[in-house]
Amino acid sequence: MARKATSKTKLGQRLIEIRGDENRGEYCARLGINDRTYRDYESGKSLPNSDTLKLISNVHDVSLNWLILGEGPMRLNEQDAPKAAAIEKEFFARVLETTRKAYAESSVRISDVDLGRLAAEKYEEYIVLAHEPDDEEERLALMALLKRRLIKDLMQAHTDQATSKRRA
Numbered sequence: 001m002a003r004k005a006t007s008k009t010k011l012g013q014r015l016i017e018i019r020g021d022e023n024r025g026e027y028c029a030r031l032g033i034n035d036r037t038y039r040d041y042e043s044g045k046s047l048p049n050s051d052t053l054k055l056i057s058n059v060h061d062v063s064l065n066w067l068i069l070g071e072g073p074m075r076l077n078e079q080d081a082p083k084a085a086a087i088e089k090e091f092f093a094r095v096l097e098t099t100r101k102a103y104a105e106s107s108v109r110i111s112d113v114d115l116g117r118l119a120a121e122k123y124e125e126y127i128v129l130a131h132e133p134d135d136e137e138e139r140l141a142l143m144a145l146l147k148r149r150l151i152k153d154l155m156q157a158h159t160d161q162a163t164s165k166r167r168a
Helices: 010-019 024-031 035-043 050-060 064-069 089-105 112-129 136-167
Strands: none
Touching: 010 035, 010 050, 010 064, 024 035, 024 050, 050 064, 089 112, 089 136, 112 136
16 A cells, blocks of 8 residues: 655645645656656655646646645636736736836846846736726826836936945
């Protein structure tokens, strides 16, 4: 009789729960994951990367939020599952471009990854500020405001950095 898998992490416990009674070797072969590697995930010895987490989430139709954090409903199709706020792709692209331009105008370099993160923050900031998110005139005004704030913050950071260098 096979030993019941145990884990020292909550993520590992959720991975064991998802696999259920299926033999780990067969399960890993079906998913294309090395058996020993997956055993380490379940035991808590190591953590799966984002691609592996997405694969497991898709195969089992479980929420990544539940899988990673243990929060919210386990299954994506549960009736009471909160709807994720939809990101309007075209507007997000405009926020991203505005953020990139603010950095370029300030002569500050930013990596693509950091640019994406910052644009996501600015998009969320816009959503909080917008009274009527679908109003194009309001969007343009808020985009200009967000850009001005970002340039102001960049200039202030540059000034603070120059001041601290002079003190040293």
